[in-house]
Each structure stands twice: as C-alpha cells, then as structure tokens.
Amino acid sequence: MTDKLFIFDTTLRDGEQSPGASMTKDEKIRIARALEKLRVDVIEAGFPAASPGDFEAVHAVANVINDCSVCGLSRALDHDIDQAAAALKGAVSPRIHTFIATSPIHMEMKLRMQPDSVVEQAVRAVKRARQYTDNVEFSAEDAGRSELDFLCRMIEAVIKAGATTINIPDTVGYKVPERFGNLIHNLITRVPNADKAIFSVHCHNDLGLAVANSLSAVLNGARQVECTINGLGERAGNAALEEIVMAIRTRGDVFTCQTTIDTTQIINCSRLVSNITGFPVQPNKAIVGANAFAHESGIHQDGVLKHRQTYEIMRAEDVGWTANRMVLGKHSGRNAFKAHLKRLNIEFTTEEELNAAFARFKELADKKHEIYDDDLQALVTDTLSSEHETYKLLYLRVISETGELPTAQVTLFIGGEEKTVSAKGSGPVDATFKAIEALVNSGASLLVYSVNNVTDGTDAQGEVGVRLEKEGRIVNGQGSDTDILVASAKAYLNALNKILTPLSRQHPQQHNTNLCKNVP
Numbered sequence: 001m002t003d004k005l006f007i008f009d010t011t012l013r014d015g016e017q018s019p020g021a022s023m024t025k026d027e028k029i030r031i032a033r034a035l036e037k038l039r040v041d042v043i044e045a046g047f048p049a050a051s052p053g054d055f056e057a058v059h060a061v062a063n064v065i066n067d068c069s070v071c072g073l074s075r076a077l078d079h080d081i082d083q084a085a086a087a088l089k090g091a092v093s094p095r096i097h098t099f100i101a102t103s104p105i106h107m108e109m110k111l112r113m114q115p116d117s118v119v120e121q122a123v124r125a126v127k128r129a130r131q132y133t134d135n136v137e138f139s140a141e142d143a144g145r146s147e148l149d150f151l152c153r154m155i156e157a158v159i160k161a162g163a164t165t166i167n168i169p170d171t172v173g174y175k176v177p178e179r180f181g182n183l184i185h186n187l188i189t190r191v192p193n194a195d196k197a198i199f200s201v202h203c204h205n206d207l208g209l210a211v212a213n214s215l216s217a218v219l220n221g222a223r224q225v226e227c228t229i230n231g232l233g234e235r236a237g238n239a240a241l242e243e244i245v246m247a248i249r250t251r252g253d254v255f256t257c258q259t260t261i262d263t264t265q266i267i268n269c270s271r272l273v274s275n276i277t278g279f280p281v282q283p284n285k286a287i288v289g290a291n292a293f294a295h296e297s298g299i300h301q302d303g304v305l306k307h308r309q310t311y312e313i314m315r316a317e318d319v320g321w322t323a324n325r326m327v328l329g330k331h332s333g334r335n336a337f338k339a340h341l342k343r344l345n346i347e348f349t350t351e352e353e354l355n356a357a358f359a360r361f362k363e364l365a366d367k368k369h370e371i372y373d374d375d376l377q378a379l380v381t382d383t384l385s386s387e388h389e390t391y392k393l394l395y396l397r398v399i400s401e402t403g404e405l406p407t408a409q410v411t412l413f414i415g416g417e418e419k420t421v422s423a424k425g426s427g428p429v430d431a432t433f434k435a436i437e438a439l440v441n442s443g444a445s446l447l448v449y450s451v452n453n454v455t456d457g458t459d460a461q462g463e464v465g466v467r468l469e470k471e472g473r474i475v476n477g478q479g480s481d482t483d484i485l486v487a488s489a490k491a492y493l494n495a496l497n498k499i500l501t502p503l504s505r506q507h508p509q510q511h512n513t514n515l516c517k518n519v520p
C-alpha cells in the first residue's frame with residue numbers, strides 16, 4: 001500500500017526570496033503554468049502583503065491556475081491574512097498559509113513576545129484564515145530549533161483552530177537527517193489530534209542537507225514536502241523539487257508513498273526558472289544539470305552501450321531530456337519550430353509573437369549549425385520580454401585592439417527615435433555599457449555581470465546576465481546571442497527596461513556581494 005506525497009512548490013515565494021530572483025507578474029504566470037503541467041499539488045505564488053506587485057501577481061496566478069491549489073503566505077496578522085484572502089479571490093482551490101516563529105531565539109529576540117502570546121496569535125490567525133477557506137496551512141517558523149513540548153502544544157492548538165496542514169520548517173537549515181526524522185516522528189505520535197492534519201516539511205539548504213532532511217521526514221510520516229525548482233530559495237536555497245520527486249520515484253523500495261508529478265516536465269520547468277531568474281544551473285546538478293545524464297569516460301560509455309543500467313539509475317527521458325533529438329537548423333520550417341516549442345510548453349498568444357520568434361530563430365540558425373532547446377528557450381524569453389521595451393538595440397560596433405582602450409558605438413531606439421553615441425571603456429563590455437549609459441543616463445549601478453554559454457561549441461549562444469540596482473531596487477536582465485558583446489548589450493538594456501518601468505516588486509535584499517561584477 002502506498003499513499004500520496006503532496007508536492008508544494010514555493011519557487012514563486014521562497015524561491016523569489018533569493019537575492020536577485022524577483023519576478024514580475026507575467027514571469028510568475030509563466031512559471032505557474034509550467035508548474036501546473038508538472039502537476040504539483042500546491043503553488044505558493046507569493047506573499048500578498050509584501051507589496052502591491054506581489055499581491056497582483058498572486059491574484060493573477062490564482063486566476064489562471066485550475067488544476068492545483070494556489071497559496072499565499074501571510075504572517076499571523078489580520079492584515080496579512082485579509083490581503084492573502086483578497087489576492088486568492090477567484091482561485092479554484094485557495095490555500096492561506098500563515099506562520100509564526102516558535103523557537104526561543106525568534107520569539108524572544110525577533111518577535112519580542114512571550115510563548116503564550118505566540119500560541120494565542122497563531123490560533124487567532126488560523127481562525128481568521130478559516131473564515132475565508134477550509135484549506136489553511138500553519139507553519140511553525142524555525143521549528144528546527146524549537147522546543148519539542150512547546151511545538152506539540154502549538155500544533156495541537158492550531159489544528160484545533162482549523163489548520164489542515166502543519167508545516168515544520170527547518171528555517172535556517174540546521175537539522176541533520178536522523179534528528180529531523182525523529183522530530184517529525186515525535187510530533188506525529190505525541191500531538192493528540194495529529195491525525196486531523198497533513199504534516200509537511202520545508203527544509204533549507206544551509207548545510208547542503210535540505211533534500212536529505214526532507215526525505216528523512218517523509219520516512220517518518222511527513223506527507224507534504226515544500227520545495228523549489230532547481231533548489232532556488234533564501235540564502236543557500238530550499239530542497240530541490242526534482243531531487244525529492246526522483247528520489248521517491250527511483251527508490252520505491254525505500255519509500256511507501258508516491259507523488260503524482262509528471263516527471264517529464266521537470267527539465268522544462270528547470271530551464272524556465274533558470275532563464276527567468278538568470279540563475280544558471282550548474283552542469284553537475286542532480287537531475288537537471290547538463291551533465292546529469294552525460295557519460296564521458298570510455299569505461300562508462302562502454303558499460304552504458306552494453307546495458308544502460310550499468311551506469312544509469314534513471315532514464316533521461318523520464319525527466320524530460322530528449323533521447324532522440326530532431327535537429328533544428330536553418331533549413332527547418334515553421335511547423336518544426338512550432339513542434340519544438342510545443343514540446344517545451346511554450347505558447348504564444350498572438351501570431352505576431354510567433355512570427356517575431358521565428359524570425360529570430362532564422363537569424364540565429366544562419367549563425368550556428370544546430371539549435372538546441374536551450375537556444376530556443378533563450379530566444380523566446382528575448383521575444384516575450386521585448387513587449388515593453390523602452391530601449392532597444394539597433395546597432396553595435398566594438399573596436400578592440402592591443403594597447404588601445406576599446407571603443408563601442410551604439411545605436412539605440414529610444415521613445416521612437418534613433419540615437420547613436422560612442423564611448424571608450426576599460427574592456428569591450430565596459431565600453432558597450434558606457435556607451436549605453438551615455439544615451440540613457442539611468443543612474444543605476446551594476447552589481448553582477450555573468451556570461452554562460454547556453455549550448456556547446458564555439459558557435460554556441462552566449463547568455464549574459466546583469467544585475468542592476470537603483471534606489472534600493474534590484475533587477476536582473478538577460479540577453480542571448482552568438483556574439484557575446486551583443487548579448488551583453490541586450491542584457492543591460494533588458495535590465496534597464498525593467499528598472500526604469502514602474503515598480504512591480506521591490507525586493508528587500510539590497511546587495512549580493514558573493515557574485516562577481518568584474519566586467520571585461
């Protein structure tokens with residue numbers, strides 16, 4: 001007998017708390033649609049009380065998703081709960097998720113509240129949420145460092161108040177698997193009304209143990225796991241959805257539960273999230289890394305050729321990698337192009353968008369031999385995100401020679417007019433950015449510049465990510481092209497187009513000093 005493990009995806013909420021991963025409403029809708037196809041059970045779409053932009057984004061997601069529950073996070077405060085309820089209006093299955101910290105350090109130092117008042121506030125919050133929906137989740141923030149007796153008391157009280165899901169977060173990623181599993185076991189056996197709720201876990205990856213802790217909890221009775229695509233999330237991130245799901249599926253001999261995830265959608269979701277946030281997936285990342293199913297050494301190749309399972313415990317196709325590729329190139333037509341996009345779950349709402357993407361595809365195919373899925377994803381992101389462009393690149397010429405400062409000549413389309421300028425810089429990218437700034441004068445500062453090749457070979461598309469900051473607001477921009485300088489200019493303009501448009505979501509995090517901002 002197996003039972004169901006619910007998958008609660010929080011890419012759009014905790015994932016978005018990654019410094020620099022803020023998403024616009026449209027980006028959240030695109031990811032939510034992909035998560036619906038992946039068949040997650042719950043999509044946590046945001047924190048409606050955080051900003052008007054996030055409220056709108058949660059509302060929009062709630063109104064386009066039909067096949068899974070849509071959830072909004074709120075503190076244990078009337079105002080936050082009312083905002084969450086209002087944002088979720090129209091959802092087929094709305095869930096309000098309310099939380100309050102239960103560890104001594106959080107209660108004393110952060111909330112500055114007595115434990116009794118914390119229980120009272122939690123009960124009040126759950127009751128208020130229940131006035132809006134019968135699908136209410138309660139989280140005991142920092143449960144991983146909370147005292148067991150107090151946690152039992154709190155959980156019993158909030159279940160009695162109407163919470164239907166009890167989430168046990170390891171908020172700071174402090175637990176180790178055996179202890180975390182024991183905690184879940186103890187809670188489920190000690191709380192008298194535990195059978196009236198589903199126990200859930202939400203693990204952070206500060207010690208690289210988020211997935212291991214989540215799985216240990218599942219072995220001890222947790223039946224919901226909160227996780228994110230690519231493990232995105234606050235600080236070192238959350239448990240990676242793809243790793244949890246594939247571990248449960250691959251080790252059916254160990255786990256007595258199953259998810260209802262369509263695993264073939266995993267790669268599409270991973271690429272989409274990476275593309276939108278500008279956070280690349282490391283090649284050796286489990287399941288979704290480019291090398292996860294690649295074999296390089298002769299002995300491994302020999303083994304796989306003779307019998308695949310000698311070196312593979314999962315099938316690449318089962319998570320959405322294509323085993324037999326239909327090659328897309330400059331001789332391909334619109335139907336093949338559309339078929340590839342359909343497989344990637346990319347849909348255009350208008351014929352113009354499709355035509356623009358097809359024209360860009362043809363341009364790219366003229367420059368490189370083979371177009372891979374990542375190329376398409378990058379190219380389409382460019383097409384979809386160019387809708388609201390105030391600044392558009394028309395022309396770029398960069399001269400770089402030994403012993404001389406590089407010069408960039410840039411022509412931009414700004415508010416209906418073409419404008420050209422030249423500027424020198426310490427490197428070709430620096431010259432390009434300086435020339436753009438000479439025309440735009442944005443006042444933004446560059447926090448991060450990164451380059452990745454999207455596909456292999458010297459004809460690969462380069463994908464550039466930049467992060468700009470202006471008056472505390474941080475945005476990411478992406479651009480892709482076979483010419484790294486053109487990709488850099490596009491990424492910079494993409495970020496400028498976001499930062500100079502009205503604020504959709506202000507991220508609380510101001511700086512990320514771990515990332516490099518040296519510009520060549």
Ligand SMILES: CC(=O)SCCNC(=O)CCNC(=O)[C@H](O)C(C)(C)COP(=O)(O)OP(=O)(O)OC[C@H]1O[C@@H](n2cnc3c(N)ncnc32)[C@H](O)[C@@H]1OP(=O)(O)O
Nearest residue numbers: 047049050051075076077099100101110111141171234508
């Ligand atoms: C572990 C997690 O991931 S929790 C979720 C984290 N996500 C976010 O913080 C979302 C983005 N946050 C925000 O936009 C803002 O912090 C807001 C809108 C939520 C609140 O902003 P502000 O009202 O300016 O408060 P600020 O963020 O400075 O401080 C948080 C306040 O909430 C209180 N608080 C924190 N958690 C809770 C809770 N669960 N229930 C009730 N109050 C809480 C704090 O004690 C503090 O109260 P104080 O102002 O009386 O000292």
Ligand SMILES: CC(C)C(=O)C(=O)O
Nearest residue numbers: 099139141142169171
């Ligand atoms: C609000 C809760 C679920 C959380 O994000 C955490 O504790 O990490």
